[in-house]
Amino acid sequence: xxxxxxxxxxxxxxxxxxxxxxxxxxxxxxxxxxxxxxxxxxxxxxxxxxxxxxxxxxxxxxxxxxxxxxxxxxxxxxxxxxxxxxxxxxxxxxxxxxxxxxxxxxxxxxxxxxxxxxxxxxxxxxxxxxxxxxxxxxxxxxxxxxxxxxxxxxxxxxxxxxxxxxxxxxxxxxxxxxxxxxxxxxxxxxxxxxxxxxxxxxxxxxxxxxxxxxxxxxxxxxxxxxxxxxxxxxxxxxxxxxxxxxxxxxxxxxxxxxxxxxxxxxxxxxxxxxxxxxxxxxxxxxxxxxxxxxxxxxxxxxxxxxxxxxxxxxxxxxxxxxxxxxxxxxxxxxxxxxxxxxxxxxxxxxxxxx
Numbered sequence: 001x002x003x004x005x006x007x008x009x010x011x012x013x014x015x016x017x018x019x020x021x022x023x024x025x026x027x028x029x030x031x032x033x034x035x036x037x038x039x040x041x042x043x044x045x046x047x048x049x050x051x052x053x054x055x056x057x058x059x060x061x062x063x064x065x066x067x068x069x070x071x072x073x074x075x076x077x078x079x080x081x082x083x084x085x086x087x088x089x090x091x092x093x094x095x096x097x098x099x100x101x102x103x104x105x106x107x108x109x110x111x112x113x114x115x116x117x118x119x120x121x122x123x124x125x126x127x128x129x130x131x132x133x134x135x136x137x138x139x140x141x142x143x144x145x146x147x148x149x150x151x152x153x154x155x156x157x158x159x160x161x162x163x164x165x166x167x168x169x170x171x172x173x174x175x176x177x178x179x180x181x182x183x184x185x186x187x188x189x190x191x192x193x194x195x196x197x198x199x200x201x202x203x204x205x206x207x208x209x210x211x212x213x214x215x216x217x218x219x220x221x222x223x224x225x226x227x228x229x230x231x232x233x234x235x236x237x238x239x240x241x242x243x244x245x246x247x248x249x250x251x252x253x254x255x256x257x258x259x260x261x262x263x264x265x266x267x268x269x270x271x272x273x274x275x276x277x278x279x280x281x282x283x284x285x286x287x288x289x290x291x292x293x294x295x296x297x298x299x300x301x302x303x304x305x306x307x308x309x310x311x312x313x314x315x316x317x318x319x320x321x322x323x324x325x326x327x328x329x330x331x332x333x334x335x336x337x338x339x340x341x342x343x344x345x346x347x348x349x350x351x352x353x354x
Contacts, residue, residue, distance in 0.1 A: 022057065184268075
C-alpha cells in the first residue's frame with residue numbers, strides 16, 4: 001500500500017481501492033420488479049423503487065472496503081414526490097386556464113428554483129453516508145439564485161461566450177458547499193479547463209458537421225433536392241449513426257475532461273484526495289454501446305448499461321485516505337423532507353458537479 005507523506009508530518013495518506021461490485025443480473029431483478037410494481041400501483045411504488053435502486057448502487061460502491069449507504073426512507077420520498085406532483089399540477093392548471101395568473105406563477109417559479117436546487121442537494125447529501133458519517137450541503141438560497149439564475153443570463157447575453165465560466169461557477173457552488181461530517185470539501189477548479197473542454201467540443205463538432213455534409217453531398221451528387229429525397233435507406237441510417245456518434249463523442253469529451261479536472265482539483269483537506277483517469281475513447285464506446293443496447297432491447301438492457309457505467313466510473317477513480325478518517329464526527333441531523341429533491345425532478349432541474 002502506497003503512503004503519501006504530506007508537509008504535516010502527523011497526516012499520512014494511504015492509497016485505497018474504489019470498487020463497484022454490482023452485477024447486471026442482480027440489478028435486472030430489482031429493476032424489473034420496480035418497473036412492474038410502479039405500473040401496478042400507478043407510480044406509488046416508485047418511491048420504494050428509488051430507495052431500492054440507490055441503496056443497491058450505494059451499497060455496492062466501496063471505498064477502502066467500506067460501502068456507502070443511502071439512508072432515505074420510501075415514505076420520505078413518497079411524501080416529497082406527492083407534494084412536488086401536486087405543485088406541478090397546480091402550476092400546469094394555472095398556466096393553462098389563467099394565462100395572466102400563470103405569468104405571475106412562472107415569475108414566482110424563477111425565484112423558487114434556487115430554493116428547490118438547494119433543498120434537493122441538501123437532501124441527497126444528508127441521505128448519503130460513508131462509515132456511518134453523513135455528507136451535507138451548506139449552499140444558501142442567495143448564492144444559488146446568483147449562480148443558477150443570474151449567471152446563465154450573463155452567459156446568454158455574451159452569446160454563450162461566458163457559458164464555460166458559468167458552468168464552472170455552478171460546479172464550484174456544489175463542490176465548495178459539500179461536506180463529509182464536519183469536514184468541508186476544498187476545490188481548486190480552473191476556468192481555463194472549462195474553456196479548453198468547450199473548445200475541444202467546438203472543434204470536433206465543426207469537423208463532424210463538415211464531414212457529414214461532405215458525405216451527404218458525395219452520396220447525392222450535388223444540390224438537387226430530388227436526390228436528397230431519393231437518398232437510400234442505408235445512407236440515411238449511416239448518416240443517423242454518424243450524427244449520434246458525433247453527439248456521444250462531444251458528450252464524452254466534455255464529461256471526461258471536466259470530471260478528471262474536478263476530481264484532481266478537489267479534496268477533503270487532511271482527510272481524502274481523489275483522482276480520475278477517464279479517457280475519451282473508452283467512455284465514448286461505453287455510452288455508445290449502452291445506447292445501442294438499450295434501443296435494440298427495447299429498454300431491457302438498461303440494468304446492464306447502468307452496471308457497466310457504475311463499474312467504469314469506479315475503475316476510473318483513485319482515492320487516498322488519511323489516518324485522520326476515523327476522527328470525523330457526524331454533525332448532521334435528519335433531513336425529513338424530500339420535496340426539494342422531488343420538485344427538482346418534476347421540473348427537470350438536474351444539478352451535478354460532474
